[in-house]
Structures are given as structure tokens and as C-alpha cells.
Amino acid sequence: MKRKLSYFIIALAIASTIFSLLNIVFVNDVSIVAFPLSLVFSIAIISAYFLLKKKNTYKTVCVLRYLSQYLMYVQFASFIIRRAGSANTNYILDLFSALLWIICIVLSLCVQFYLNPKRAFVMEPKWKDEAEKNKKDKSVKRGVLYFLEWVDALVQAVCLVLILNIFIVQLYEIPSESMVPEFLVKDRVVVFKFLSGPKFPLSEVGIPVKRNYKRGDIVVFRNPHYKNDRSSEVKTVLSNFVFMITLTKVNLNVDDMGQPKADPLVKRIVGVPGEQLVMQDGVLYHRTAGNEEFTPVEDDGLWAAWNLNTVAQKLQNNIQVFPLSSEQYETMIACEKERKNLDVAAVKEECQLLAERFSSLNPNKISVDSDSLHSLFANSDMFENILFSQNDAFTRKLLAVEGGSQWFTAFMTDWIDKKAAAQCLNGELVAGNVYDDAAFRLNLMIKLQLGRLVVRNTELLLAKVPSASWQNDEYRIACLEEAQKLNLYVMIMDQRNMPVFPANDENGNASYIPENCYFMMGDNRFNSLDMRHSYTQSLVSISPYDDYSVTYYTNIEPQYVNKNRILGTADYRILPWSRHGIPGITGMAYQVK
16 A cells, blocks of 8 residues: 555656746746645645655655645636746646646545555554654643644635636625526526636636527526736635635735726526627517517516516515616606607608797897807706706707707707618618617607707797796606607617617628627616617717717617636526526516516
């Protein structure tokens, strides 16, 4: 038995030394630490082995056993540190290093097998006497050693769990309400990673992907909104270690503002390779190269949650945020219905009448050239919320500025000569899709209400009606009530709708989600910052098919996720026990009161 132990120790020392040599790098950064770190452990194992042969004491057995236990963790850390610096490594080197790491694990387990106290005592009876003598020792030294044994158990447990989390399985706590009602905050789900092709940190070496994802799968994946460079990956691994070693009390995985990163994410796959998507009024549509017509994704209606007020009461009690009240939801539905039934011909006629009425009322008849006309109001001035909330100031500026009547006429009527207007009037979809058509119509609804307010404000100003009395004007009250409904819809439209994605090319040809890529959204569509959105906002036109469009702030920037960013699938909810089981379609159990 001793001879076998010697063979395994010698083989382990050789393998670990070769692993160390692969970490040699001649650069002046953190990666230079990898070689001496792994080499020290290799030398320590060799030294402990010769010391055991020379002195043959149980203390040396313990040292050798601990060294073999920690070797896999030290080498794993060395692997990461070697790749954390500026010096690149190729796939072959990474693969060879990974294989040597696995070989060292197998050899160290063999060493630990033979150095297990039961087998070690059979191998050398005097070691048992030494161990029993140590147990009877009541000195301070023994107390310190006992404390260090507990520390050792904790550190090894954390390191082992960290590696298991990377390659096999992870228990994940739901951090937000983006997947309500499927998952609530602090639900614990088991995520199996082995079939999803986990890789060694900072390398492309790993277990081959065995899982084929489909629409409806709930996946855990790395957030593509954050950097994916070497330093961020090192920080992720380190923060996970610190998070576990401090029993979840310290989280170093924070963004530049010091806030915890939303990484990884838990979302549902709703778009698969070969599809082009668009979402309007909460309905997700798709088409493929073989079917050029957009058709609804029927399954999406099973898990998309738009009105949390309809979920079962037992779940409502645990939901923290209701994005929309029942009244707001009904207002949204009414607004969408009004937009769908919008009589564009009637809007065209009224816009022309409003423009003529304002021109006849405005005493300032001075005209300006086209360049000056477009510069009268910047995009920020055309922000929908400001236009309605400051409609009186907007009216006064139109009356005072040169070219005011000219600009208002263009604002109200310029769209009439556009191709989009002709498409609407002919019963066609603007740009051939429901999203652009809806945005164009919504823009007209906003223009119409604003035009009515401007003309009425002008009438009141010219009649010298005190501003304090404007709030009692029934016509203005009705317009402002409609404006409030439109403002609510604009605020939520980027959660309710999504433009064609991937966008058509410059020639109008359809683009599709590439092979091995997927599109994810949260079930709680009004409270999910997912692959529809970026983390920054920009001011854009509601409709690009109107040169005088109203503007709004948007963070719509859809992107797909390559499957190599997917960590695994949420296969089982383990906590709370009252809702444990395999996650499925939310509507079956919880959607209806």
C-alpha cells in the first residue's frame, strides 16, 4: 500500500510541476503570480513526501493530505490568474492546462484515499498512536489547531462549491420581480449547468454544449450589458468567492456606481434562431425566411404577464411592485383601441383646419426660410411630456416667434404628404409592420390633442381671459384628460412594444436571429429590464416617418444572446417549499384570481 501511495505522490508532483511550468509568463502584471503560486505547492508536496519518508510521522501525513486537498483549488486559481493579465494564451495551452488540472485532481484524490486515517493507520500503526496522543493534548496549541480545522473546512467547502457552481449546478436566488408570477423575489431555483457547456474562466475550454434550447425555456445567462473582458471575469470569480466565504454578507460584484450588478440574469427564451420578431400591444409576432408574414407567437401569451392585478391573491400578497393599477391598465387598452380605430382621413382634415385656424388668429405673419423653420424647436422642446405639461408656454412662443404660424402648419400637416400617410389612408401598414404603423398613428393622436390645445390657448389669450381661468375651460379640460392618457401610454410603450428585431437591412430585406443565438424577455413585461432594453436612454422621434414628430425618451435597443453566454436552465424551484417544483407555465396555477 505504501508503494502505491508513493507512486501516486510522485505522479502528482510531476503533473503539478508541469502544470506550474505552463503558467510561466514574462510580463509585469498580475499573471506573473500564477507560476510561483502553483510551483510553491508542487515543491511543498515534494518536500512533504521526502519528509514523510525521512521522519515517518503522522504530522507529515496530515500536511501531505492537506496539501493534496488544496492543490486543485490553488491550481484553479493559478489558471485564472495566468489569464487575467495582458499575455494571451491559445486554445491548445488552455486545453492542456485544463487536462493537467483534471489529472492532478484524480491523483490527489488517490493520495487522499490512501492517507485517509483508517487506511493510514493500517499502513503504519504508529501513526494511530500519534493521532490519539494529539487528541488528548489539551494545550492552547491544540485549541488553535482545532479552530484552524474549522476554518479549513469552511474554506474548502467554499472553494468546492465555487467550482461546482461553475461546472455542475448552482442554487440561484431570484433578485428581482422580472419573472413574476413564475418567480418571486428570493425564490431559490436550482440551475443545472453541466449540459450548457460550462467553460474554465477566461478561456474557451470547457464541457461541450449538450442542451438544445427552445422557446419557453427559463435560462440563466451572463448579462451582455456589462463588460466581458478579463478583469471583469476575474472580479466575478473573486466576488463569488468572497460572497460565499462571508456567508452572502459581502458582495463585490458591483457596477461603476457601486450598485450590485444584475448579473447573471434569469429570463425566458421567446425568440429562437432563424426568426425575426416584433411586438405590438403586448402581442409578440415572428416570421422566418420560409414564412414572410408576421404571425403571433401563440405560446408567448401563456407566460407573458401584463396585468398583475389578475394573478391569484395568494401571489399578489407577495408581489412588491404593481407596475400598473387596474385603472391604468384599462386606460392603456382603451388608448390602443382608439389608435387601432383611428380615422386617419378625419385626423388629416382636422389637422388642416387647426393649422388654418391658428394662422388666422396669429397676428405675427412673418415667415422664415426652411433651415430657420426646423431650428425653431429642438428635439428636447418636442418631448411629449413637456409639450403637454407646458402647452401654454409652447403656445406663447408660437405666437411670439418669427415663423410661428409657418412652423405650426408644418407640424400639423407636413405628415400628410408622406408615404406613411398614404399607406394609412390606403389601409396598409406603415413600413409594412404593426410597430411602425402604431407609432405613426400614436404620433398623430398626440399632434391632434396638442393642436387643439394650442388653438384653444390662442383663442383664450386673444380674448384676454386670465390664465387662472383657463383651468375651468371645459374644452381644455377634455383635451388635457386625453393628453394625460396619451402621456401614460408613451411612458409604458417601450415595455409594451418592440420594433422589428433584428432590424431589416438598408434595402429593406429581413434579418433573422443568427444560429446559436436567442432572444430573452422577463415574464413581467412591465417590470423587466431585459434584452429589449439598454441601460441608457436617448431622445428620439416617436415616428421616424414624420419630420415634425413628437419625441420621447427610450431605452429600446434589442439584442440577442449567444448560447455560449447561457449558464444553464432554471430546472427546479426548491424554495419556498409551498411552491416547489419544476417551473412551468404561470397561467395554469397562478394567473387568474
